[in-house]
Amino acid sequence: MNRFITAVVAVVVAVFLLGFGLFGAPSGMESVAVLGRALWTILIIGAVLVVAVAPLRRRMLGRSRLLGRLFAPRLARADAAALSPHELKALGVLRRPEAWGMAAALTRETVDRKGQRVRLWPALAGVELTPLGPAARFANPPGVTAGDWDVARVSSAVGFHVEISPAGASSVLVTARTRDPFKGAAKSSGGSLAAGxxxxxxxxxxxxxxxxxxxxxxxxxxxxxxxxxxxxxxxxxxxxxxxxxxxxxxxxxxxxxxxxxxxxxxxxxxxxxxxxxxxxxxxxxxxxxxxxxxxxxxxxxxxxxxxxxxxxxxxxxxxxxxxxxxxxxxxxxxxxxxxxxxxxxxxxxxxxxxxxxxxxxxxxxxxxxxxxxxxxxxxxxxxxxxxxxxxxxxxxxxxxxxxxxxxxxxxxxxxxxxxxxxxxxxxxxxxxxxxxxxxxxxxxxxxxxxxxxxxxxxxxxxxxxxxxxxxxxxxx
Missing domain, CATH: 3.40.50.300 (P-loop containing nucleotide triphosphate hydrolases)
Known part of the structure; x- marks a missing residue:
């Protein structure tokens, strides 16, 4: 309860500071306006760094399940594009690592700044549809590397066959194998002598x-x-x-x-x-x-x-x-x-x-x-x-x-x-x-x-x- 009250007070103070920094403070509170503008500067610089610096972005996603949920619009688009109920079900399972991350040995326990033990999960960073089926991209929590993502273990945890490939320094792409790329007689076009x-x-x-x-x-x-x-x-x-x-x-x-x-x-x-x-x-x-x-x-x-x-x-x-x-x-x-x-x-x-x-x-x-x-x-x-x-x-x-x-x-x-x-x-x-x-x-x-x-x-x-x-x- 005390943590909740502290968080509410911090949010209210931050809102007032940001408001004073943006619109100005009453007479005699100019120093508060300066603090508000400083807070705006910190937020803008931080946002730019998170967007521009991939390792920092992945670290933020790895520590916050809330930030991972901000990618919900991408999930909705992928849901709409999926072609079968089986793919929708597979995508629904992949997007909830808290349901299978423990069984796949991909979570880590750590101690936060206040000495509380917390469990870190792979953070959902986005989804896409590949020729093999729907895929989810995850940022690794601290202590987890691409080598820890075992195909057999993850397949067993989610209940269907997956392919796993590195997607950067600290993230992986997990693909549900719901499609056969060899099915049908696909036609090819384009290319050149130089490129193939x-x-x-x-x-x-x-x-x-x-x-x-x-x-x-x-x-x-x-x-x-x-x-x-x-x-x-x-x-x-x-x-x-x-x-x-x-x-x-x-x-x-x-x-x-x-x-x-x-x-x-x-x-x-x-x-x-x-x-x-x-x-x-x-x-x-x-x-x-x-x-x-x-x-x-x-x-x-x-x-x-x-x-x-x-x-x-x-x-x-x-x-x-x-x-x-x-x-x-x-x-x-x-x-x-x-x-x-x-x-x-x-x-x-x-x-x-x-x-x-x-x-x-x-x-x-x-x-x-x-x-x-x-x-x-x-x-x-x-x-x-x-x-x-x-x-x-x-x-x-x-x-x-x-x-x-x-x-x-x-x-x-x-x-x-x-x-x-x-x-x-x-x-x-x-x-x-x-x-x-x-x-x-x-x-x-x-x-x-x-x-x-x-x-x-x-x-x-x-x-x-x-x-x-x-x-x-x-x-x-």
């Missing part, structure tokens, strides 16, 4: 990017129907609008899967039996690569294509070799001459991957038969981009992605991608594997895009005619 082309969605709901700048090649593998070519189609369809991109497509299926790109491609070869033609085409691309490497320092002022950037005059060249086992694997051929041609084609492709990065040439090798014969080890070792769609064996997984990094969960294995998720893919990025799903562009839509931008096509002969012709006897 959005081509799907990752397991955390963020865009999957196909990166080409300063990269030399990609390996894409998976069983038939797993979404390999569909993923490549989605990427190339988006690149069609870029005048700085040209495509060389060599299709080992020998069918019409890539016919949609014909109006826009510098070259489309669907003859899977004419190995001599494939070799000649790869020799021409190799000649282009060598000419660029030898002359771009003088012509463009840099020895690296990407430092000057891709332009309509000197564009990025994407070479797609679909069902590459038809060309790379000698076992696919009957005669000695064909086997030798196959080895030469594989060697030319490996050379393009090894040296093409600095010349703006990128090779995408796609196969439904991921083995060491279909994907030569030298090719895989030099490709910075590796995508594994659904495969059936651990050996196939390793042929595409290499050895599984330590700590990689079994769920990231492409052998566990369900058949009901076409386009599902495991991406190797640096030292980790990330689950994702390619976006889907219908063939008719891709064909319309290619036709719309057909005027940007540079014929293969013209594309490769700006330099001396590379011949078989030259050193690659």
């Amino acid at each position: 082309i959005p081509c799907g969605v990752q397991e955390d709901g963020s865009p999957l990017l196909a990166s080409f700048a300063n990269q030399s090649g990609a390996v894409v593998g998976g069983v038939p129907g797993s979404g390999k070519s569909a993923g490549a189609t989605s990427i190339i369809a988006q690149l069609c609008a870029d005048p700085a991109a040209q495509f060389v497509v060599i299709d080992g299926k020998g069918g019409s899967d890539w016919s949609w790109v014909a109006p826009r491609a510098a070259l489309l070869n669907t003859d899977d039996e004419n190995l001599e033609a494939v070799k000649a085409q790869l020799l021409a691309v190799t000649s282009l690569m060598r000419w660029r490497l030898q002359t771009q320092k003088e012509r463009r002022g840099t020895s690296n294509f990407w430092h000057a950037g891709a332009t309509a005059e000197e564009g990025f060249v994407l070479v797609v070799v679909d069902e590459c086992q038809s060309f790379f694997d000698p076992k696919e051929h009957m005669t000695k001459a064909a086997k030798e041609l196959s080895q030469e084609i594989a060697a030319l492709t490996v050379n393009l991957v090894k040296k093409g990065r600095s010349a703006g040439i990128f090779v995408m090798s796609i196969t439904q038969k991921p083995t060491s014969d279909s994907i030569p080890s030298a090719l895989s070792a030099n490709c910075g981009v590796k995508w594994a769609c659904r495969v059936e064996t651990r050996a196939a997984e390793e042929s595409i992605l290499g050895a599984r990094p330590d700590g990689t969960p079994d769920s990231a294995s492409p052998t566990l991608i369900p058949e009901t998720r076409p386009g599902g893919v495991t991406v190797k990025r640096g030292g980790e594997w990330v689950r994702a799903r390619f976006s889907y562009t219908p063939e008719a839509e891709a064909a319309a895009i290619a036709e719309r931008y057909a005027s940007l096509r540079i014929p293969f002969e013209q594309l490769t005619a700006r330099q001396p012709v590379f011949t078989e006897g030259d050193d690659v």
